[in-house]
Amino acid sequence: MAALPAYAPMLAQLGPLPEPDSDYAHEMKWDGVRALGYVEDGRLRLVSRNGKDVTVAYPELAGLAGATGGHAAVLDGEIVAFDQQGRPSFTALQPRMHQRNPFKIRQLLVTTPVTYLLFDVLHVDTATTIALPYTERRRRLEDLVHAGHHWAVPPYFTHGGEHTLADSRRLGLEGVVAKRLTSPYRPGRRSSDWVKVKNVRTQEVVIGGWRPGEGRRANTIGSLLLGVNDESGRLRYVGSVGTGFTDEALRWLGERLAPLERDTPPFEGITREEAKGCHWVEPVLVGEVQFTEWTSEGRLRHPSWRGLRDDKEPSEVVREEG
Structure with a gap:
């Protein structure tokens, strides 16, 4: 038998639930x-x-x-x-x-x-x-x-997506994915045939630097400086995150960031005040944060760290709208 061909995963668009009478199934988002x-x-x-x-x-x-x-x-x-x-x-x-x-x-x-x-x-x-x-x-x-x-x-559900989404909230899950019943699998493509509907807002980010901590975190990372690629592929500063870290996560991040030190910020759009006292790193590590909203200045409001994403490339990280 010939070797199996390589495939790339099909991707989902972020959005609201499709209309109740549309031809979609709904799966839990894991x-x-x-x-x-x-x-x-x-x-x-x-x-x-x-x-x-x-x-x-x-x-x-x-x-x-x-x-x-x-x-x-x-x-x-x-x-x-x-x-x-x-x-x-x-x-x-x-x-x-x-x-x-x-x-x-x-x-x-x-x-x-x-x-x-x-x-x-x-x-x-x-x-x-x-x-x-x-x-x-x-x-x-x-x-x-x-x-x-x-x-x-796991099962999928063909009744109204509102019920499945409500169940996902009750169970403390991330949300649902709506998938068009007639759709093919489109390797490597993001398609409206698959729509992800989240209970909380998350955003993939590129780490471009860090600030030292204070108090009990004085000898480690206090916050990470984050960027997202714009339409031209430039890494734009979107704020910092200083909550959501375990001690083990901080230790692991320190080990990963130490060999990536550089002299200049990798971001576009960071102010002199925001850059004060920061350590810069090559923008090669991708993470994920949970947040409440985007500000009018293009900053993440109340971000909380969720973890590193070794399964994502920095060039893939863009602002997720929906």
Whole structure:
């Protein structure tokens, strides 16, 4: 059998729920990290949204290779970790996303296990499935994958999206994704066939510097300086974030930022006052914040840190409207 072809994940647009009488299904939006799973020759290979092989980070998912009835396949889904209340938590997933040390991964298998929540199939054996409508791909996925301890195919809902969105709020989830029932899978493209509807506002950001802390954080990072690419691809300053960090996150960030030091700010649009006392770094690390709104000056209001996103490239980071 020929090797499975490489695919890029289809992306969703941020927006409101489609009209109640439109032909959309609704899935829960899982607060994790996207990954394509390639099942081939009895093995599973996991690839992040930006094309990195992340298989080594999630050994408990290896058994998925035996859960497709002997079929080769390319699967799409979200790797999630759960908090103490049993809710998907991006913060809980952070140590798993970045860890590559086999000994530490074995420890994390016990303290922070992950689950691979599958929602699409792109290829089975020698045939691509991306041209099939959403409903047919979902049927094939459900027939193909046998549930296991660390992977599952969550349900989708075809009744009004308002009910599913309300359930997502009640369960403390990130939101829903509305998917057009007749839509094909469009690798690497962002399409209105998939619409993500969030319960909270989040924004991907590029780290361009940091300010030292005060008090108990005097010897570490006090806040991160953040940027977002504008329409011309220039990194524009959008503010700083100083809340939402655990001690472990601050230690990890300090280690990642230390070798990236530079003499000048990487941002456009930062004022002299905003730049006072800052340390600058090469803008190569991507993170994510939660915030309340954009100000008229193009700054994030009340941002809170959620974590690093090694699955995103700095050039992909733009202001997410909706």
